Amino acid sequence: MKVEVHIDPQLTQAKVVIHTPARTPQVEQLVHQLEGLAVPSHFTAFCGGEARLLPLQNILRFYADGKGVSCQTLDGAYTVRERLYELEESLAGTRFVRVSHSEVVNLNRVTALDLSITGTIKMTLEDSITVYASRRYMKKIKQILGL
Numbered sequence: 133m134k135v136e137v138h139i140d141p142q143l144t145q146a147k148v149v150i151h152t153p154a155r156t157p158q159v160e161q162l163v164h165q166l167e168g169l170a171v172p173s174h175f176t177a178f179c180g181g182e183a184r185l186l187p188l189q190n191i192l193r194f195y196a197d198g199k200g201v202s203c204q205t206l207d208g209a210y211t212v213r214e215r216l217y218e219l220e221e222s223l224a225g226t227r228f229v230r231v232s233h234s235e236v237v238n239l240n241r242v243t244a245l246d247l248s249i250t251g252t253i254k255m256t257l258e259d260s261i262t263v264y265a266s267r268r269y270m271k272k273i274k275q276i277l278g279l
Contacts, residue, residue, distance in 0.1 A: 188226075201213075
């Protein structure tokens, strides 16, 4: 594998381009690792007017909560300022996946899957939290989970 670095002072952020004759598992792994570098390891959430820095791996899910968005950990629920579509974009390449119109789930925190319900997946997260994946997101979820 060849690696080249080109410096361009006009760029505002780093851009990585991979030239390859075929999409191999090694290339997929490299893409996944590069995407992971852009994801923050902590997330700012709010509780009672107080900002808290939560480790991303501690977050079970993000969900629509009335007019806003909340995140849930084993310690409780916190308010976040981002919208679900923004979270989905910023967490791309991680184990966070959109499962419905109103939820983004951390797949690393899923303890059980129930595929017996036709056309949907019932996910049980840690702390016995139940989430239902909608049909719209089924293909993507099954692909990520390897089902």
